[in-house]
Amino acid sequence: MRLESKTVVITGAASGIGQETAKRCAEEGARVIVTDIDTSGGEETVASIEDAGGEASFAELDVTDSEAVHAVVDEVAENDGLDVLVNNAGIGHPGCSLEEIDDEIRDFVVDVNINGVWNGCHAALPHMKAQGHGSIVNIGSLASLLGLPKQAAYSTTKAAVLNMTRAIAAEAGPYGVRANAVCPGFTETQLLEQYLAGQDDPDHARQEMVEQYPLKRLGTPEEVANAVLFLASDESSFVSGHGLVVDGGFSTC
Numbered sequence: 001m002r003l004e005s006k007t008v009v010i011t012g013a014a015s016g017i018g019q020e021t022a023k024r025c026a027e028e029g030a031r032v033i034v035t036d037i038d039t040s041g042g043e044e045t046v047a048s049i050e051d052a053g054g055e056a057s058f059a060e061l062d063v064t065d066s067e068a069v070h071a072v073v074d075e076v077a078e079n080d081g082l083d084v085l086v087n088n089a090g091i092g093h094p095g096c097s098l099e100e101i102d103d104e105i106r107d108f109v110v111d112v113n114i115n116g117v118w119n120g121c122h123a124a125l126p127h128m129k130a131q132g133h134g135s136i137v138n139i140g141s142l143a144s145l146l147g148l149p150k151q152a153a154y155s156t157t158k159a160a161v162l163n164m165t166r167a168i169a170a171e172a173g174p175y176g177v178r179a180n181a182v183c184p185g186f187t188e189t190q191l192l193e194q195y196l197a198g199q200d201d202p203d204h205a206r207q208e209m210v211e212q213y214p215l216k217r218l219g220t221p222e223e224v225a226n227a228v229l230f231l232a233s234d235e236s237s238f239v240s241g242h243g244l245v246v247d248g249g250f251s252t253c
Contacts (some may be wrong), residue, residue: 014041
């Protein structure tokens with residue numbers, strides 16, 4: 001059991017990568033705190049974990065609310081200790097050129113994708129430093145490494161997540177705290193479906209996307225969750241400041 005007796009907080013765990021990460025962590029023995037603004041989805045995640053014999057609880061959480069993030073993290077740390085934080089919550093935006101992006105949309109993407117991760121790290125680091133251990137896993141994207149066309153705001157925020165992760169690793173390493181990022185390619189999630197829905201021909205857009213991957217398919221939430229699990233666990237005890245790319249070989253082309 002790779003996370004036996006450890007406590008893991010996961011944001012955006014009501015669906016997709018966050019939900020599968022919560023399930024995998026629970027399967028490996030962790031007590032999982034599922035957080036999301038989607039209450040029904042979060043409670044479904046908890047129920048699924050409990051039905052499988054795992055331990056989980058739900059806390060409704062908007063990651064853009066710094067006070068709320070601190071309250072949840074502080075309570076978990078004080079009651080159970082905080083071993084792992086997975087900053088998964090994130091959003092995209094409709095595909096369009098940079099000059100067409102509405103300021104309100106840009107600001108919201110920045111608030112969730114950058115400030116949301118910042119808030120989680122800001123809340124968790126004092127506890128992890130004080131106890132002398134901890135693992136932070138931030139969910140980046142292929143867009144952390146590549147500027148995706150018609151995704152300027154999203155690409156900007158995900159690049160920021162990766163470099164924030166590196167800065168945290170450098171600062172917190174002397175305290176025994178690790179920080180890494182997982183950078184998935186296009187994955188079969190609601191975020192992908194939202195992206196495809198904005199295309200003129202979603203089916204054609206999907207097929208074109210698949211053809212760009214050497215493995216000739218898109219990733220699954222389970223595959224990304226396995227990468228998160230590795231970085232969360234002691235199996236990666238000498239890995240810090242790393243952006244683990246999970247993209248089916250896309251970035252090699």
